[in-house]
Amino acid sequence: METKDKRNGWKLELKVGSQVLVNHRYTGTKLGIVSKITPTGIMTITHDKYEIVFNADGWERGRDVYNSYHLEEATTQAVEKLKVLKERQGLYAEIKAFDFSILPLGKMKDILEVLKR
Numbered sequence: 001m002e003t004k005d006k007r008n009g010w011k012l013e014l015k016v017g018s019q020v021l022v023n024h025r026y027t028g029t030k031l032g033i034v035s036k037i038t039p040t041g042i043m044t045i046t047h048d049k050y051e052i053v054f055n056a057d058g059w060e061r062g063r064d065v066y067n068s069y070h071l072e073e074a075t076t077q078a079v080e081k082l083k084v085l086k087e088r089q090g091l092y093a094e095i096k097a098f099d100f101s102i103l104p105l106g107k108m109k110d111i112l113e114v115l116k117r
Contacts, residue, residue, distance in 0.1 A: 006056035007041035010073040014043065021072040021082065022047045029082055031074065045071070 005012070014020065014034050022032040022045055032047035041056030053061045058071035072078065100108060 004039050005041040007043075008056075011041070011043075011056070011058055011071070019074040019079065020045060021074050021078060022052065022069050023072050024069045025067075029072070029085075031079065031082060032071075043071075 007014070014037065016034050016037060018034045020032050020034060021029050023029045030047045032045040032052075034043055035046045035051065036044035042061065043054045043056075045052050045054060052069055054069070054071055055061050059065060060068035060070065063069075100111075103111075
């Protein structure tokens with residue numbers, strides 16, 4: 001019996017509960033979970049409490065390609081890379097928000113030396 005599922009490649013392996021990377025050119029990449037797959041391969045992905053519907057080709061339905069989300073395979077390596085990136089972004093934000101004016105000059109010089117290494 002011929003299938004109506006139009007997905008191909010790694011997307012054919014996805015099932016409800018599978019992890020995927022949800023990528024947007026402006027908001028970056030986030031981890032998502034497949035919450036529904038229709039017989040034709042249209043997928044609903046949940047991330048950050050939102051649901052986004054994707055065509056079988058992995059691009060968001062009903063949006064222009066320039067400003068839409070697309071799916072990427074959530075390999076172990078890609079997920080680990082995303083976790084490291086998110087941790088780095090959090091640390092950067094924490095450092096950026098720190099009030100360095102409260103530190104003595106010697107401590108600021110020590111921090112600068114560490115950063116130069």
